[in-house]
Each structure stands twice: as C-alpha cells, then as structure tokens.
Amino acid sequence: MADSDRAPEIEVEDLVIRYGAVAAVGPVNFSVTQGEQLTLLGPSGCGKTTTLRAIAGLERPTAGAIRIRGDTVFDASRRINMPAERRGLSMVFQSYAIWPHMTVFENVAYGLRVRNASAAEIDEKVRHALDLVKMGAYASRNASQLSGGQQQRVAVARACAFSPKVLLFDEPLSNLDAKLRAQMRIELRELQHRLGVTSVYVTHDLEEALAMSDRIIVMRGGHIEQAGPAADIYNYPRTAFVADFVGSANLISGRLRADLARDGLIALEADAGRILYGEARGREAGPTPTMSVRTVHLQLNATQPAASINVWPVRVRRTVFLGDLTQVHVEWGGRELVVRQTASTAPAEGSTAYLSIDPARCVLLEADAATEAEQAPPPPTPPIVADLPIE
Amino acid sequence: MVAMTMVIVVVAIFVLYPVFYLLQAAFDVGPAEVRPPAAYGFDNFSALGKYWEIMLNTLVVTFAATIMALTFGFLTAWILTRTNVPFQRTLEQLMAVPYYVTPLLGALAWNFLGAPESGFINQVWRAGGGQGALIDITSAVGIAWVMALFEGSVAFVMIGAVMKSMDPALEEASQMSGAGRWRAMLRITLPLVAPGVLGAAIFVFAEMLGSFSAALVLGTPARFYVITTAIYQFVSQYPPRLPLAAALGVSLFAVMFGMLYLYRRITANRSFVTISGKAFRPRAIDMGWLRWVLFAVCAGYVFLSVLLPIATLVFASFQKLAVAWPAADNFTLDNYRTALSLNAVRSALSNSLFLGLLTATIGVVLTGLLAWIIQRSRLPGRGVLEYIVMFPQAVPRLVFAFGMMWAWLAFPIPIYGTFWILLIAYLTVFLPLGVRTISGVIMQLDKSLEECGQVCGASWSFRVRTIVAPLLWPGILAAWLLIFVASVRELGASILLMGPDSKVMTPAIAEAFFSTSSELTAAMALIQTVVVAAAMVVFTLMTRRAAVHGA
Numbered sequence: 004m005a006d007s008d009r010a011p012e013i014e015v016e017d018l019v020i021r022y023g024a025v026a027a028v029g030p031v032n033f034s035v036t037q038g039e040q041l042t043l044l045g046p047s048g049c050g051k052t053t054t055l056r057a058i059a060g061l062e063r064p065t066a067g068a069i070r071i072r073g074d075t076v077f078d079a080s081r082r083i084n085m086p087a088e089r090r091g092l093s094m095v096f097q098s099y100a101i102w103p104h105m106t107v108f109e110n111v112a113y114g115l116r117v118r119n120a121s122a123a124e125i126d127e128k129v130r131h132a133l134d135l136v137k138m139g140a141y142a143s144r145n146a147s148q149l150s151g152g153q154q155q156r157v158a159v160a161r162a163c164a165f166s167p168k169v170l171l172f173d174e175p176l177s178n179l180d181a182k183l184r185a186q187m188r189i190e191l192r193e194l195q196h197r198l199g200v201t202s203v204y205v206t207h208d209l210e211e212a213l214a215m216s217d218r219i220i221v222m223r224g225g226h227i228e229q230a231g232p233a234a235d236i237y238n239y240p241r242t243a244f245v246a247d248f249v250g251s252a253n254l255i256s257g258r259l260r261a262d263l264a265r266d267g268l269i270a271l272e273a274d275a276g277r278i279l280y281g282e283a284r285g286r287e288a289g290p291t292p293t294m295s296v297r298t299v300h301l302q303l304n305a306t307q308p309a310a311s312i313n314v315w316p317v318r319v320r321r322t323v324f325l326g327d328l329t330q331v332h333v334e335w336g337g338r339e340l341v342v343r344q345t346a347s348t349a350p351a352e353g354s355t356a357y358l359s360i361d362p363a364r365c366v367l368l369e370a371d372a373a374t375e376a377e378q379a380p381p382p383p384t385p386p387i388v389a390d391l392p393i394e
Numbered sequence: 395m396v397a398m399t400m401v402i403v404v405v406a407i408f409v410l411y412p413v414f415y416l417l418q419a420a421f422d423v424g425p426a427e428v429r430p431p432a433a434y435g436f437d438n439f440s441a442l443g444k445y446w447e448i449m450l451n452t453l454v455v456t457f458a459a460t461i462m463a464l465t466f467g468f469l470t471a472w473i474l475t476r477t478n479v480p481f482q483r484t485l486e487q488l489m490a491v492p493y494y495v496t497p498l499l500g501a502l503a504w505n506f507l508g509a510p511e512s513g514f515i516n517q518v519w520r521a522g523g524g525q526g527a528l529i530d531i532t533s534a535v536g537i538a539w540v541m542a543l544f545e546g547s548v549a550f551v552m553i554g555a556v557m558k559s560m561d562p563a564l565e566e567a568s569q570m571s572g573a574g575r576w577r578a579m580l581r582i583t584l585p586l587v588a589p590g591v592l593g594a595a596i597f598v599f600a601e602m603l604g605s606f607s608a609a610l611v612l613g614t615p616a617r618f619y620v621i622t623t624a625i626y627q628f629v630s631q632y633p634p635r636l637p638l639a640a641a642l643g644v645s646l647f648a649v650m651f652g653m654l655y656l657y658r659r660i661t662a663n664r665s666f667v668t669i670s671g672k673a674f675r676p677r678a679i680d681m682g683w684l685r686w687v688l689f690a691v692c693a694g695y696v697f698l699s700v701l702l703p704i705a706t707l708v709f710a711s712f713q714k715l716a717v718a719w720p721a722a723d724n725f726t727l728d729n730y731r732t733a734l735s736l737n738a739v740r741s742a743l744s745n746s747l748f749l750g751l752l753t754a755t756i757g758v759v760l761t762g763l764l765a766w767i768i769q770r771s772r773l774p775g776r777g778v779l780e781y782i783v784m785f786p787q788a789v790p791r792l793v794f795a796f797g798m799m800w801a802w803l804a805f806p807i808p809i810y811g812t813f814w815i816l817l818i819a820y821l822t823v824f825l826p827l828g829v830r831t832i833s834g835v836i837m838q839l840d841k842s843l844e845e846c847g848q849v850c851g852a853s854w855s856f857r858v859r860t861i862v863a864p865l866l867w868p869g870i871l872a873a874w875l876l877i878f879v880a881s882v883r884e885l886g887a888s889i890l891l892m893g894p895d896s897k898v899m900t901p902a903i904a905e906a907f908f909s910t911s912s913e914l915t916a917a918m919a920l921i922q923t924v925v926v927a928a929a930m931v932v933f934t935l936m937t938r939r940a941a942v943h944g945a
C-alpha cells in the first residue's frame with residue numbers, strides 16, 4: 004500500500020495537452036508515491052495514453068509541470084522538456100513494440116546495452132528478467148516468431164531488465180484473449196510486488212484496474228473524475244459517470260428529505276414516495292439528487308426481513324441467467340431495479356419478494372459536471388444499468 | 395536538429411531555385427540578353443496562342459493515352475484481384491515489368507512495328523493483300539498507344555491497391571440481401587472503387603501531360619509536336635526561343651500542379667471509410683472457362699508491352715536493314731560492334747551507371763532522412779517540407795531541367811554542363827520517388843518501436859543505428875533500386891542538361907535515333923537494358939548476401 008509519508012516518485016501538476024484547438028488532457032493534478040501502483044482508468048479517448056506518454060516524455064504537453072523524484076523533467080513555463088531517453092523510466096507499449104529484427108535476448112538486453120553494461124552483467128540480468136516472465140527458454144528465439152502472449156511477456160521483461168525505478172504500462176493486456184488476460188493480470192501484479200517498483204498502469208478495463216492497483220484515477224474527457232483506493236472507487240463512486248463506468252449500478256433519483264434523515268443517514272424520496280436511506284459521505288447533492296446502489300448489493304428475500312428501513316415488497320418481472328450470476332428485474336415504485344445475485348437463489352418470474360438494501364451500500368452522488376453542463380435530462384424511470392465496460 | 399534544418403534548407407533550394415528562374419524566364423519580356431530581366435509581362439503567354447495546334451495535339455494524345463492506360467489498368471487489376479484467373483501470382487509479378495521497359499524502348503520498338511510505310515505489321519498487312527497502312531504509330535493515337543502501354547502498369551498498381559483493400563463483406567452483404575453477383579458488382583463494387591479509379595485517372599493524366607520520350611521518337615520526325623517536345627524544340631533549335639519555352643513550361647506545370655492537387659484532395663479525403671486498412675484476400679469470382687480468356691487479356695498486355703517490343707529490338711539490332719524481309723545475308727553483328735566501339739557510347743554508359751550509383755546512394759540517405767522528418771518528427775515546418783519535396787512531381791522533368799539550366803547558368807560556381815548538375819537534377823527530380831517509397835515503409839512501422847528504444851534510454855543516433863535503419867532496410871533497398879533505375883534511364887532532364895563532356899546514355903540513344911540508323915539505336919537501347927538489368931541483379935545479390943551475413 005502507498006504510505007502517505009513516502010516521497011512522491013512522480014508529480015503531475017496542472018498538466019494540459021492540446022492537439023490544435025482540442026484539449027486532449029487537463030488540467031490534471033496527481034502524484035504517485037514510491038512503490039505505489041497507480042492505475043489510470045477510463046473509457047477510450049479520455050486521455051489516459053496521452054497522459055502516460057507525457058510522463059514518459061513521448062508527448063510534449065502544452066502546459067503544466069512534471070517532476071520525477073523531485074527533478075523537473077517538464078515545465079512549460081520554464082521551458083524545460085527533458086527527452087524521454089534521459090528520464091530513466093521504462094514503458095510497456097500497447098502494441099508491445101517488440102523489435103522484429105532482434106532475438107528475444109537482444110530485445111531484453113537493449114536497455115542494458117544502452118547503459119554500457121558489461122557482457123556478464125547483461126547476460127545475468129537478461130536471464131533473470133526472462134525467468135521472471137517465464138520466458139527463459141526462448142532467449143535465442145527470433146522475436147518475430149512469438150505469439151501475442153509471449154511478445155507481451157518479452158515486452159515486460161525488456162521493460163524490467165535494466166531495473167528502472169518506474170514502470171509505465173499502456174493497456175499491456177488489451178490485445179490478449181480473455182483467459183490469458185486474467186492470468187497475466189495476476190502475474191503482473193505479483194511481478195510488481197516482487198520488484199517493488201512504482202508503476203503507472205493505463206487501462207479501460209475495470210477488473211484489471213481493481214486487480215492491478217493500490218489506487219485508481221478515473222478519467223473522463225481529459226479530466227480526473229475520481230481518485231482513490233480501488234475499493235473506495237468501487238463502493239463509493241463519486242458521480243453517476245464513475246458509478247456507470249466502474250460496474251453495473253442502479254441510479255435512483257428523487258428529492259432529499261432532510262426532515263427524515265436519521266442515524267447519520269440521509270433520505271431520498273424517489274418516485275411513488277418511496278424513501279431510500281443512504282450515506283452522503285460528505286458530498287453535496289446536485290440539482291437532481293441521485294443515489295447509486297450496485298446491482299450486487301440489492302437483496303431479494305422470500306420472507307420480510309427485520310430491518311425497518313430500505314425494505315419493500317416487489318414483483319419479479321424477469322430473471323436472466325448469466326452463468327455465475329442471475330440478473331433479476333424487479334418492479335419498484337413504478338420503475339425497474341436490477342438485482343444480481345448468485346444463481347441458486349433466484350425467485351420465479353411473476354412472484355413477489357422482499358427487496359432490502361443496506362443503507363451503507365447506498366451512496367449519494369455528486370453533480371456530474373459534464374452532464375450538468377450538457378443540460379442532460381434527469382435519469383429516466385427505467386433502471387440505468389451500467390454494465391461492465393466493454394470495448 | 396541543426397543537421398535536419400540544413401537538409402531542409404538544401405532541399406528547398408534544390409527545388410525552389412530552378413522554379414524561380416523558370417518563372418522569371420516565362421515573364422521576361424525585356425531584351426533577351428539582359429539578366430535579370432528588364433521588364434516583366436504576359437507577352438510570352440499570349441504568344442502561345444499561335445501554337446494552338448500543339449495544345450490540341452497534347453490534349454488528344456493525353457486523353458487517348460489516359461483512357462487506354464486506365465482500361466489496361468482497370469481490366470488487369472480487376473482480373474488479377476477479383477477473379478480466379480489461372481497463374482494469378484505470376485501474372486501479377488509480370489505486371490511490374492512494363493514499368494522497367496522504358497517508354498523510349500517501347501517507342502523505338504513500336505516504330506519498327508508500326509511505322510506507316512516500313513513497319514513490320516504494315517508490311518505483313520500489305521503482303522497479305524491489304525491496302526495502305528494498317529496502323530500508324532506516328533499518329534496521335536499511335537503515340538498515345540505506346541505511352542499507355544507503359545503507364546498501364548502504373549494504373550494497374552493504383553487501381554489494384556484500391557480493389558485489394560475493399561472489404562469483401564460489403565459485397566457479400568449485398569448478395570445476402572438477395573442481389574445477384576453481377577448486381578453486387580455494379581451497385582457496390584463500382585461505386586466503392588470509383589474514387590480510387592478517379593484518383594488514378596487524374597494521376598495518370600498528369601503524368602501523360604508531362605511525358606516526353608514517346609512523342610519525341612514517334613512524333614518529331616513527322617513534325618507532330620506535343621507541349622514537351624515543343625519545349626525541347628524551342629530550346630534546342632537555333633536561335634533558341636527560351637522565353638516561349640519557359641511560358642509553355644509554366645503553363646504545363648500549372649495544369650499538372652492543379653491536377654495533382656486535385657488528386658491529393660480526392661485520395662486524402664476519402665470518405666469511403668469502408669475501404670479499410672485491414673488486410674484481407676478479396677473474394678475471387680469463379681469465372682468458369684472465361685478465366686482463360688481473362689488470362690489471355692493479361693498475358694496479351696504483357697506481350698504487347700514487354701515481349702513484343704524487346705523481341706522486335708533484338709531482331710532489329712542483328713539486321714543490316716531491319717525493314718527488309720528477314721534473310722540470312724541481312725544478319726549482322728556490326729550494330730553491336732559499332733555501338734560498343736563508339737567512345738561516346740562507352741563514356742555515356744559508364745557516366746550513366748556512375749551517376750545512377752551516386753544518385754541512388756545519396757538519394758536514399760537524403761530521402762530517408764526527409765521521409766523520417768515528414769512522418770515522424772515534430773519539426774514545425776514539416777508540413778511545408780512535404781509539399782516542397784513532392785513538388786517536382788508536378789513539374790515535367792524537361793521543364794524542371796529548363797529551370798535548372800537557367801538557374802545554374804546564373805550560379806557563381808560553374809557547374810552547368812558538368813556531371814554535377816546532372817547529379818543535382820536527378821537528386822531533385824527523384825525526391826518524390828524516394829520519399830514516397832521510404833515513407834510507405836515508415837508508415838507501416840509501429841511508431842512505438844522507436845519510442846520504446848527512446849524510453850529504454852537510447853539516444854537518437856543509437857536508435858537510428860539499432861532500430862530505425864534495420865527496420866527500414868527493405869524500404870531503403872527498394873528506394874535505392876528505383877532511384878538507380880530511374881536515373882540511368884532518365885531522358886527529359888538529361889537531354890537539356892548534359893554537356894559535351896558529360897553525356898549520359900538515354901539521351902545518347904535518342905540522339906542516335908535521329909542521327910544514325912535505327913538498327914544501331916536498337917543495339918544501344920538493348921545494351922543499356924542489359925547493363926541496367928545486370929546492375930540490378932548484382933545489387934540484389936550483394937544486399938542479400940550482406941543480409942545473410944549480417945543476420
């Protein structure tokens with residue numbers, strides 16, 4: 004875990020990157036502490052890659068400053084821009100960028116050769132790096148003969164071989180098939196822990212972000228939407244966008260009833276006068292107060308639970324079998340809510356059940372800057388179920 | 395950074411300096427001997443009105459040639475990409491050969507074949523009881539025919555690329571919705587390839603406008619002039635009419651520039667995004683027995699543009715008098731003996747080879763650097779640089795050479811009439827060829843291959859040595875060969891710029907055609923062809939061996 008007393012390894016300050024008139028990124032501010040694993044998460048085109056490339060020195064920002072271990076590597080106002088080759092970082096590219104005209108060994112040895120390491124040192128470190136990614140047997144293989152997964156491993160070995168302090172990853176798993184991706188996710192995480200390096204990881208895949216990182220920054224349209232530990236991002240999304248993006252959630256809008264608030268909980272009156280209790284977590288509601296509840300945090304009970312709040316009888320409209328989970332659509336105060344639960348306990352369609360929600364799982368959302376600006380209509384009555392982001 | 399800026403400045407001077415002088419000469423209405431001009435005006439352009447016949451000739455030849463070249467290109471492209479024609483791969487490789495058989499060679503050969511009186515074809519025709527001439531290769535359509543035979547392979551490459559890149563799913567979708575195969579062809583395929591074909595048409599038209607050698611060989615003896623040959627006539631006659639030639643050149647250049655601009659607009663803003671960059675093998679239509687007919691069409695094209703001309707030249711070069719009926723006592727080796735003993739030929743040939751080597755070697759370094767700057771650097775002026783580099787494409791080489799002649803006459807260092815002006819001319823006029831070839835390879839390279847080297851800590855020069863150059867190697871070799879071949883067979887620029895002590899081969903062949911026998915000319919042309927082919931083979935073998943040893 005990131006300790007707040009550790010020194011920052013990377014600091015990004017008021018970073019703005021424009022392409023012509025279009026602002027691709029910023030301004031954004033964040034820092035990464037030593038040994039921390041940070042993930043930039045967001046939909047395609049939100050500026051993750053651009054931000055990462057600016058840190059690497061491959062993209063020239065328009066404004067702001069970047070510091071690495073206290074050294075300013077970029078500062079627009081002081082006209083400092085250290086070239087990428089002198090920043091001492093390392094990067095795994097989305098396309099792997101394995102050099103097809105070299106062997107696996109030569110690929111991995113490149114960074115050491117650049118640093119004029121001795122032959123013995125090169126040999127030892129390359130073997131070590133290849134062993135780390137279980138590619139030791141392939142050292143003399145021609146790089147153009149590798150499969151996608153093998154290329155990915157070589158790319159990681161190459162990035163680690165010269166013992167950089169910081170590793171940057173740009174969607175390193177997005178070109179692998181689902182099964183390999185799940186496996187590599189674990190391996191990369193282990194590797195990061197073993198090496199203890201600071202890493203910045205870019206992905207649009209929620210599961211990957213949750214698995215890979217201590218801290219997640221959710222980006223949208225070039226801005227930071229929410230930053231925090233992985234569990235916080237998942238459990239307490241700050242805006243409708245994050246709730247949407249970070250997994251499926253029910254968004255329930257209504258008006259706040261301060262008069263009904265109790266036990267540190269706030270009360271939201273939804274359509275048909277239903278009162279939903281939840282947590283504000285110090286947030287200010289927007290013009291259309293909205294709460295978010297993850298679909299897996301709704302419970303369907305055959306008998307009436309004992310709790311006095313957040314319990315309603317509901318009619319089951321439809322059940323959809325999804326394998327590990329069953330998705331149940333229930334009628335709730337003139338609209339639909341979506342419940343996901345383990346497959347075995349699903350009620351029959353048309354039957355009646357008791358819906359209960361733990362108030363600690365209902366979280367008030369802040370006004371969504373972008374949607375407010377766009378004058379978007381309030382959420383419609385059908386449930387807003389945001390599925391896991393699929394690209 | 396400094397080196398890059400210097401490269402850009404030098405290139406800009408190479409390209410723009412002659413154009414400036416060309417414009418100056420075209421608008422010079424003062425006394426001929428006074429330089430810089432004493433007065434400017436449009437008189438030279440209004441004087442062109444008298445030569446409307448030349449314009450008309452040019453239009454007729456260019457239109458006819460474009461239509462024929464596109465027909466060849468479209469037919470062969472369609473056959474080779476969309477049908478199950480037999481020996482498809484071999485045919486596809488053969489389609490590149492006409493490009494290497496020059497229009498000059500073709501014109502010399504077709505002159506033997508189709509001259510109205512003495513042409514073989516017409517002789518056979520009359521012997522068979524026909525009247526007059528069956529074909530007249532010296533007519534406008536005849537000249538266009540020869541030009542089209544060689545430009546057809548360019549049209550084939552351009553149209554073939556469009557057809558290859560078309561997603562077959564689009565046609566299949568049409569078929570799935572109930573439309574027949576031919577209907578799919580008409581409603582889906584044709585509209586989708588139309589922009590590409592239009593682009594090819596404009597490109598080919600512009601090239602034909604500026605082409606020179608076929609009209610020189612076939613048209614000039616009968617006083618049939620097109621704009622390029624008229625410019626040459628104006629420059630080389632006595633007294634020369636340089637302002638007129640300049641005005642004609644500027645007009646031609648303006649039209650070509652407009653057309654190429656149009657071409658770029660059409661190909662750049664291709665709104666047909668469905669023609670994606672994905673690689674797929676387009677579905678081949680089963681043609682049944684018709685496929686043998688299609689095979690004959692492709693083979694016929696290769697026969698007419700390559701086999702027949704070469705065979706004709708070989709035959710003619712061993713004859714005392716080629717236009718006579720074949721007879722044993724007509725056979726001779728004298729043409730080759732004479733050609734090889736002529737000092738002019740020997741020095742011209744070695745000059746050409748040496749210039750080709752030099753141009754290709756300097757050219758790939760220069761164009762490689764330029765292509766890299768244009769494609770990959772973030773240098774502020776690189777957009778402008780691309781235009782400057784591609785500029786010579788829009789200027790017929792003859793016109794460009796005219797500008798250079800004028801420019802370097804005024805230049806303080808006396809290089810006019812030497813070997814070096816030819817080198818500069820070749821380097822300049824082949825900039826687009828080299829940059830296009832190497833850019834094509836750079837664009838296919840994932841940008842992150844180099845960026846990864848950078849992040850690994852490698853300096854620019856180390857990256858170029860270990861990553862960029864090795865990966866670009868195939869493109870560099872291809873560009874070297876293309877520039878070499880183009881230089882050795884260059885005519886339009888060389889014919890104006892070579893001096894008495896710096897003769898090169900292709901103009902020497904053209905001169906021989908006008909001043910000696912056509913049989914001797916045939917021998918010279920074949921000697922050049924064989925030497926160039928041998929040089930290409932040697933080069934390919936050497937680089938392949940180097941590659942094997944390097945790996």
Ligand SMILES: Nc1ncnc2c1ncn2[C@@H]1O[C@H](COP(=O)(O)OP(=O)(O)O)[C@@H](O)[C@H]1O
Pocket residue numbers: 022027045046047048049050051052053054
């Ligand atoms: N070279 C470029 N020129 C113009 N726009 C760019 C360029 N690179 C990225 N962009 C734009 O910047 C935005 C962010 O891109 P990117 O950082 O690649 O997104 P992500 O990695 O989050 O998918 C996108 O809208 C993209 O279109």
Ligand SMILES: [Mg+2]
Pocket residue numbers: 048051052053174
């Ligand atoms: Mg990206």
